[in-house]
Every structure is written in structure tokens, then in C-alpha cells.
Amino acid sequence: MSDMPSCQFESRPRRIVIGSSGVQTDFCSTCSVRPNSICSVIEPGDISRLSEVAVEAIVPPGRGFIEEGAPATDFFNVTSGTVKLFKALPDGRRQITGFAAPGHFLGLAVSDSYAFGAEAVDTVRVCRFSREKMTELLDDFPKLERRLLEEASNELVAAQNQMLLLGRKTARERVASFLLDQMQTGLLPGQDGNGGRLHLPMTRGDIADYLGLTIETVSRTLSWMRAQGMIEVGKGYAITIVSIAKLEVLAAGNG
Amino acid sequence: MSDMPSCQFESRPRRIVIGSSGVQTDFCSTCSVRPNSICSVIEPGDISRLSEVAVEAIVPPGRGFIEEGAPATDFFNVTSGTVKLFKALPDGRRQITGFAAPGHFLGLAVSDSYAFGAEAVDTVRVCRFSREKMTELLDDFPKLERRLLEEASNELVAAQNQMLLLGRKTARERVASFLLDQMQTGLLPGQDGNGGRLHLPMTRGDIADYLGLTIETVSRTLSWMRAQGMIEVGKGYAITIVSIAKLEVLAAGNG
DNA sequence: CGCACCATTGAGAATTATCAATCCTTGTGG
DNA sequence: CCACAAGGATTGATAATTCTCAATGGTGCG
Incomplete structure (x- = not known):
């Protein structure tokens, strides 16, 4: 198909909102997709913890930002745009396993390498969390774990529907x-x-x-x-x- | 295809092992699949909690025990045999979404109804947990939740592989x-x-x-x-x- | 022994893929 | 502003994989 896009970000701006007092503000608290994302389980008083570990990134159309098989160092939360998730065969045949809309959490995998690739369909904004920071969050916020389990269960249901579609x-x-x-x-x-x-x-x-x-x-x-x-x-x-x-x-x- | 099997158990024996003292014993502590199942995260001292809420059941070959769309009242753990999980279209076309081997946990779904059916391939033994009892366990044993997330992530990876297979x-x-x-x-x-x-x-x-x-x-x-x-x-x-x-x-x- | 179910194999049909040509849209540069 | 290039989309003709229909053979159970 098309040439394999590189696995780099176009830019990696740490979007720090400076308030009137000149102090860093929690950009998570104004995030439009928070209600629909896993971040919604973090209490308002703890949101700063989120802002500390999250890094915003903008991915231009067609750019890949998760490479199948690469070390799974980060998790992502889509905040705007559409992401395609896919797996590929050596000869180039490709199966898109899903489209991730704003609010979608990416990176669920126990393995230390990504089981799928991810690429921006249109202009995409994501919040990036490092694996270790995410682990800390999970330890501190048990609700987060339950929410992730929900997320995973929902994806599992979607995957089963897609298998029915593809197979029959x-x-x-x-x-x-x-x-x-x-x-x-x-x-x-x-x-x-x-x-x-x-x-x-x-x-x-x-x-x-x-x-x-x-x-x-x-x-x-x-x-x-x-x-x-x-x-x-x-x-x-x-x-x-x-x-x-x-x-x-x-x-x-x-x- | 074949006629739809009923969604009843052949038998529902509460397998209570009576020890030499005549007291009920933890049958979970002798369970051969515990090391490979989610139950492995329960500490030895707490295993009695498991035995209290688990009910063993034997499902004969070809018998269904989860009906797609039915209220999701129970969770299951396969202890022996092979289970097929499937979804069906109104006209009978069927897609088996996976085969569950001993140690496999069944019922991951946020919805209040099963998103898939389950049927014994050969003679199957399962441990059954009611939804509410399972919720209590999750509250008391945080490790259990993390283990379930692992389980779900693994299934997700398997599902993605199967989508690649079915689609391409x-x-x-x-x-x-x-x-x-x-x-x-x-x-x-x-x-x-x-x-x-x-x-x-x-x-x-x-x-x-x-x-x-x-x-x-x-x-x-x-x-x-x-x-x-x-x-x-x-x-x-x-x-x-x-x-x-x-x-x-x-x-x-x-x- | 016979019935039921499963598996194998064959012949023909059908859906979908492949190869190919054209058109449309968009963006770029003269 | 227009011409052209490039990528995407549509449509057509043909090919190929897989399905459907059908017949036969094997295995196990009552």
C-alpha cells in the first residue's frame, strides 16, 4: 500500500497554560473530552496529578505514532480527531482493527511491545502518558483501574462484533x-x-x-x-x- | 446449522469436599487450574473466600451455558474442557470468537446482558460466580481487578490477531x-x-x-x-x- | 444392524478480488 | 488565474477464491 510512515511526532509541545498569576494551570481541568475518557474518574481535587504526567501532542494526518512491535513506552488518550489502529502482514496486507475517536484510550496491552500500530486519520491531538507514570497513577487511583477494565471490556465487545462482521x-x-x-x-x-x-x-x-x-x-x-x-x-x-x-x-x- | 441448545446446566452440583473432621474444605486450594487463572492472585489465607462464592458445574458436550443477549448474572472460570464463544446472526450464521481453555475467565462485559454465547465443546467443568459476589471480591481484592485487566488485555490482543486473520x-x-x-x-x-x-x-x-x-x-x-x-x-x-x-x-x- | 452425525470429495455457481481506464478533487506553481 | 500533477474514487471487464449443492464414506452409539 502506501509507504510506511515514520513513528515520530510532528511536534511534541508541552502545552502549559499560563494563568493570570503566571503559574502553570491544570489544562486537564478544561479538557473537553475528560467527561468521556478514563480521566473522568479522577476527582477534581486530584486533577493536577493528571496534568503533571500528561503531555499533549499534535499528530498530522497520515502520521503514525504507534508502531506495531515497538517497545510499549507510552499510553495515549485521544482528545480530538480520529485515529486508525491496525495490524499488518509482512507483504503489506493491512487490517484496521478500529477507529479511535476522542475520549478513546490507547495502549492497553500487557506485553512490553505494542500489538498494533496507530496512525492519525485527520489532524489528531493526544494526551501521552509514560508507562511508569501511568503505573503510579493506577496505584494511587484504584478507580482508574476499574475504569480501564470497563474500557477494555467495551473494546472486547466491539472486537467480537467486528469478528462477526469479518467472518460472516x-x-x-x-x-x-x-x-x-x-x-x-x-x-x-x-x-x-x-x-x-x-x-x-x-x-x-x-x-x-x-x-x-x-x-x-x-x-x-x-x-x-x-x-x-x-x-x-x-x-x-x-x-x-x-x-x-x-x-x-x-x-x-x-x- | 444445528438446533439451538438450551441454556441450562445439565447439573449444578455444589461440590463440597468433606474433610476428615467433617468440615467443609476449600476446594479452590486444590484446584489444578488456579495457578493459571485469575484466582492465583488471591493469597492462600483468603482462598476460603473464593470457595464460598464459587459453585462448580459440569456442562456436557454441546450444551450451551451462556446465551447471547440473556441477562449477565454470572461469571465463569473454566477448570477443564474447552468452551466455544460465539455470536450469531438472525439467519443462523455463526462466528466463533474464541475457544476458552482451562484457566480462562468468561463474562467480561460491562453490559448487563451477555454479548456472546458460550457452549461446551467437550465435557466442561466451570466455576461459577454470581455477579454480585464477584463485585464484592473485586472490592476486597484490588489485585483481582488488576488481574482481570491483564486478562482483558490479553483477550484484546487475541481478538486483534483474529481480526487480521478474518479480514486479510x-x-x-x-x-x-x-x-x-x-x-x-x-x-x-x-x-x-x-x-x-x-x-x-x-x-x-x-x-x-x-x-x-x-x-x-x-x-x-x-x-x-x-x-x-x-x-x-x-x-x-x-x-x-x-x-x-x-x-x-x-x-x-x-x- | 442401522441410524445419525461428521468428514471428505466433486462440480458448478457466486461473491469478491484483480487489473485497468477514467474521472474528480485538491493543491501547487508558473 | 489557470494548468498540471497527484492522490482518491468510480466504473468496467475478467479472474480467482471460496461457497453452495450434492453424493459418498466413515465412525460411533443405541
């Missing part, structure tokens, strides 16, 4: 399932009820690698869905869901 | 990967080095549902591997690995 669903069923899933995260503002405009930040190639298909099959399937009046394919990364009901019939298992 | 590997690669995986758990005693006799407790149908293939393709692929001198297919559930090297070349990605 047809191309049409896969794409339908994908579009419905994306309505959880990709819905444009003001959209809700029986339809909705979606912003899909990933390319057809990414979708294909996520669904275990080829680019061409994804494209053809979307065209077929458009012909069926299920969706409208806008330019860029926009897709409009015209009939959720029809997609749900497909996704449930009528290829 | 050819039939031959899938079967090769499967056979190599099974050498971790299914090796018959006395086997080790460059080959080994495997006991696969599951049917071809189970293997097919695990690998996202059909029974026929699994069978044909095994026949092809035999013709290539990679394996020997014995009668019953025996398979002999003749050349690990050839299988590894296949599994790594040469279809």
Missing part, C-alpha cells in the same frame, strides 16, 4: 454495519432522527482495510446503496443516510 | 494459523519439538465458524496440507504437525 457478513452487510456504527461518532451537528449527514474522515482504502474488503468493493457497494435510495454520497468525506431502516435490515443480515 | 488472510493461512495456535493448548503429552500430535476437541464445523470459512473449505485445506506433507490427519480429532516451519511460512502470509 457479506460486503453489503459490512458497509451497512459500518455506516450505522459511524452514526455514533460521525454525525454532523444538528443531525439526529431518521437520517443524518455523516462526516467520514477516513478514505475508501481505510474503510476497506477496516471491513476486510477492497477499495473497489467498498466503492461499488456505496454506489449500489445510493442506487437503492439508502444513502447519498456527497463529495469529499460526506455521506448522507437517507434510510436508516433499510441499512438496519441489511446490517442485521440480509446480504 | 487466505483460507490456507487461516488454517495454518489455527493449527499453530492450537499447539499452545492442544498438544498431547510428551510432544514438543519440531512437530507434535494435536488433539482438537472441536468439529470441522466449529473450526469453520472460528475461521470464517465453510466446513468444506476447512476439510479441503487440511487435505491439501496433508498432500504437501505439512500435517497428518488422524481419525477422530487427532492431527499431527509434521512441519511447523512450513505452517509458519503459510501463517505469516504466503497463501
Whole structure:
């Protein structure tokens, strides 16, 4: 496929917010994704502990920041943008195992090396924690551990759903399932009820690698869905869901 | 496929070992899989706590004991035999998401209903914990929570590997990967080095549902591997690995 | 002994992949 | 501002892997 991107950050700015008194402020306390992330279990009085160990980083589109097989030195929390997680075979075949949206925690692994790679789909901001700092936090905040277990359990459920999709669903069923899933995260503002405009930040190639298909099959399937009046394919990364009901019939298992 | 088995236990014997003094003994302390299970983090002095909340059950081959979508009332620990975990589509298509060997913990899910079904492959023994009793244990033994997180992380890694297999590997690669995986758990005693006799407790149908293939393709692929001198297919559930090297070349990605 | 279930093998069909050409969009530089 | 280059997307024609349908053979249990 494409050339393997390097595993370096574009920049690694320690984003320190200076308050009126000139003292470092807890940027975690103003973090917009904290309510949806594991950080929400840290009490307001302890948030400074978070800010001390977290480092903000900005990852430009297409840049990888976790390399499969590399030493697992850091954990990440996505604060904005979309990240693709993937595994690859020696000959280049790639399977995207998931897309991480803001609030998602990355790096769950007992091994000392990453079991997957991670790459920014669009411009991504992440909070980075070193492995040892994270361990300290876990020791000091038992709630954090329970929250991580929740997070892991949720990912496990998602992984099981994806295995069902990859192992047993047809191309049409896969794409339908994908579009419905994306309505959880990709819905444009003001959209809700029986339809909705979606912003899909990933390319057809990414979708294909996520669904275990080829680019061409994804494209053809979307065209077929458009012909069926299920969706409208806008330019860029926009897709409009015209009939959720029809997609749900497909996704449930009528290829 | 086959008719859906009921979600009942064959029997639910509270296995209470009566010591010489006539007092109930901790059967957990003699449990052969404890070193490999989450129970290993409970200190010897606290093992009685385990025995109090655990109930042993025997599940006959083919019997289901977790029904997908049913209220998640219990957790399980496999103590002997092999369990298949699966998800199904309305029309009967089934994806086996994993095989659980002795020591495996079942039921990780935040939801109040099971996200997957479980069924005994051969005769299975499990330890059952009620959800509330398990919660109490988690509160009293922080180490247990950390161990569960480890368990979940390991399953996540396995799930990611399986997604790569299902989404991007050819039939031959899938079967090769499967056979190599099974050498971790299914090796018959006395086997080790460059080959080994495997006991696969599951049917071809189970293997097919695990690998996202059909029974026929699994069978044909095994026949092809035999013709290539990679394996020997014995009668019953025996398979002999003749050349690990050839299988590894296949599994790594040469279809 | 016969039935039921599982496994193997064959022939043909179907879904999806591969190869290839064209179009569209976007960004860049003259 | 326009032309061009580059990457992504779409569509078409063909190929290949895998599935489906079907028949046969083996194994174990009642």
C-alpha cells in the first residue's frame, strides 16, 4: 500500500497554560473530552496529578505514532480527531482493527511491545502518558483501574462484533454495519432522527482495510446503496443516510 | 446449522469436599487450574473466600451455558474442557470468537446482558460466580481487578490477531494459523519439538465458524496440507504437525 | 444392524478480488 | 488565474477464491 510512515511526532509541545498569576494551570481541568475518557474518574481535587504526567501532542494526518512491535513506552488518550489502529502482514496486507475517536484510550496491552500500530486519520491531538507514570497513577487511583477494565471490556465487545462482521457478513452487510456504527461518532451537528449527514474522515482504502474488503468493493457497494435510495454520497468525506431502516435490515443480515 | 441448545446446566452440583473432621474444605486450594487463572492472585489465607462464592458445574458436550443477549448474572472460570464463544446472526450464521481453555475467565462485559454465547465443546467443568459476589471480591481484592485487566488485555490482543486473520488472510493461512495456535493448548503429552500430535476437541464445523470459512473449505485445506506433507490427519480429532516451519511460512502470509 | 452425525470429495455457481481506464478533487506553481 | 500533477474514487471487464449443492464414506452409539 502506501509507504510506511515514520513513528515520530510532528511536534511534541508541552502545552502549559499560563494563568493570570503566571503559574502553570491544570489544562486537564478544561479538557473537553475528560467527561468521556478514563480521566473522568479522577476527582477534581486530584486533577493536577493528571496534568503533571500528561503531555499533549499534535499528530498530522497520515502520521503514525504507534508502531506495531515497538517497545510499549507510552499510553495515549485521544482528545480530538480520529485515529486508525491496525495490524499488518509482512507483504503489506493491512487490517484496521478500529477507529479511535476522542475520549478513546490507547495502549492497553500487557506485553512490553505494542500489538498494533496507530496512525492519525485527520489532524489528531493526544494526551501521552509514560508507562511508569501511568503505573503510579493506577496505584494511587484504584478507580482508574476499574475504569480501564470497563474500557477494555467495551473494546472486547466491539472486537467480537467486528469478528462477526469479518467472518460472516457479506460486503453489503459490512458497509451497512459500518455506516450505522459511524452514526455514533460521525454525525454532523444538528443531525439526529431518521437520517443524518455523516462526516467520514477516513478514505475508501481505510474503510476497506477496516471491513476486510477492497477499495473497489467498498466503492461499488456505496454506489449500489445510493442506487437503492439508502444513502447519498456527497463529495469529499460526506455521506448522507437517507434510510436508516433499510441499512438496519441489511446490517442485521440480509446480504 | 444445528438446533439451538438450551441454556441450562445439565447439573449444578455444589461440590463440597468433606474433610476428615467433617468440615467443609476449600476446594479452590486444590484446584489444578488456579495457578493459571485469575484466582492465583488471591493469597492462600483468603482462598476460603473464593470457595464460598464459587459453585462448580459440569456442562456436557454441546450444551450451551451462556446465551447471547440473556441477562449477565454470572461469571465463569473454566477448570477443564474447552468452551466455544460465539455470536450469531438472525439467519443462523455463526462466528466463533474464541475457544476458552482451562484457566480462562468468561463474562467480561460491562453490559448487563451477555454479548456472546458460550457452549461446551467437550465435557466442561466451570466455576461459577454470581455477579454480585464477584463485585464484592473485586472490592476486597484490588489485585483481582488488576488481574482481570491483564486478562482483558490479553483477550484484546487475541481478538486483534483474529481480526487480521478474518479480514486479510487466505483460507490456507487461516488454517495454518489455527493449527499453530492450537499447539499452545492442544498438544498431547510428551510432544514438543519440531512437530507434535494435536488433539482438537472441536468439529470441522466449529473450526469453520472460528475461521470464517465453510466446513468444506476447512476439510479441503487440511487435505491439501496433508498432500504437501505439512500435517497428518488422524481419525477422530487427532492431527499431527509434521512441519511447523512450513505452517509458519503459510501463517505469516504466503497463501 | 442401522441410524445419525461428521468428514471428505466433486462440480458448478457466486461473491469478491484483480487489473485497468477514467474521472474528480485538491493543491501547487508558473 | 489557470494548468498540471497527484492522490482518491468510480466504473468496467475478467479472474480467482471460496461457497453452495450434492453424493459418498466413515465412525460411533443405541
